[in-house]
Amino acid sequence: MDFYLTALLQGLCFSAIALGIYISMKIFNIPDITTDGSYTLGGVVTAVLLTNHQPTYVILPAVILAGATAGAVTGIIHTKLKINALLAGILVMTALYSVNLSILGRSNLPLINLPSLFTLLNIVSDPNQNTFWILAVFVVVIAFMIGYLLKTDFGIAMRATGNSESMIRSLGVNTDRMKITGLALANALTALSGYLVAQFQGFADISMGIGIVIVGLGSVIIAETLINWLKLTSVWLSLVLVLTGAVIFQLVLAFTLSVGVDPKLLKIVTAGFVLVIVSLPRLSLLKSS
Template sequence: MDLIIPTISQGLLWSVMSIGVYLTFRVLDIADLTVEGSFPLGGAVAAALLTIGYNPISAILAACAAGMLSGVVTGFLHTKLKIPALLAGILSMIALYSVNLRIMGKANLSLLQIDTVFTIFPASFDNQTMVLLVGLVIVLIVGIINYWFFGTEIGAAIRATGFNQHMIRANGVNTNITIILGLLMSNGLVAVSGALVAQSNGFADVGMGVGTIVIGLASVIIGEVLFGTKSFRNCLISVVLGSIVYRVVIAIVLQLGMPPNDLKLFTAVLVTLALSLPLFKAKFNSKKRRVAG
């Protein structure tokens, strides 16, 4: 029972990353692996700045800027150098591993005894409640910014790019720019999430990004299936809730005795099943029709 609040809090902090993955995977229709590097990048930048005395808010903003930059690099590789999106993301991801080590100076940076975004506010709540509250506020801010941005002319052009590049080019929009902007938004959010998770964990680690994309996909798909995809706003809410449900599922299977080392395997199987669901559904339906006919 006492696990519920921390589980929801974790879901909120990670949901910022899931929104980022949603922006590339669903909105832009690109599987962007940059996130595996931009998530620890956010953690690394925030941790490095916190340890030399910057305040947590500017550390998070700097992490966001760094993440955006990494998205722009991937976008440049993909649109200007015509490297396939998947490979462009992998290149950024690998490059970021070294960059992250450089930023931190070592593989792991501890944040113990250092003020984080969860401790700077007047502490009338215990630490657990604080993480939940900060998480809620940040998710709300991120949600509102995204809802506004993707409702503007620029945002609509980015969404249209994901649906149909021919259409949006025929309407006078440079798709190179919309793709780069989408990747910028996405990786900015992923890095913010990395910065938050590092601060809540009390450390940043160069390996903390492993599996980010799969966790993001799991959250997106769980959210879509359980909470709907009617409108863009609906999708944003679904992704946040999906992210929380994912954490709850993980907490439950760990409680049931699954070894933590098997977590990533479990997540991969979960996502595989979810992604192949449409295929099984179609097969099942056609069989049913054949039987009925």
């Protein structure tokens, strides 16, 4: 049971990255590869500040600012220099490897026996259950803030930029600024996942972000599949399903390991699972036709 509880906790840690991918890919239709670097950046900034005994109210804004800056740089390269969004993300992600290594100072930094977000409050005596409640509140607050933002006039303009850029531009909205803001927000959320995971696993690693985009993408694809099947249009329900997708993704991987699959094959299983989820809607369309 603890095995699946750990998977649930990891799913909650990855909820923020799922929300970030949802904003960049589903709202703005931008395949943002900056994710790999900004996720690691969040973990690296967290680790360095924790080892320097900085409080949570300093670390959290620093992580958000670092991630937002990385996303904004990608947005500026894409919109102002007219470089393909995918290439812009790759360029920033590549640069972030050196930035992260410079901040961390080495390849791995342990955080054992250091105070963290999960030791601030003792809601229950069991450490895993205590972590669960803290994570649950943290994720609900983030999701509520994003949902509220997307329902405001500014959020509606963001969504309209992804749906019909030419139409919203004709209404006087600066779409370049919207894209930069959207990518900054998406990568701030991604950095928050790095912030949570670094504290949850007890270390930050320079390579922790390699391939992490598939975790967020897989979570969003699960959510999108459920949204299409249920024919939902509500922003709030969509965000709930994105969070659910992040948890389901981790539970599926946990089940895979529990049935005896070699951990060395986990990346193949992950890629295969995402491929199946991506293919399901298309297979359904083929059958219906």
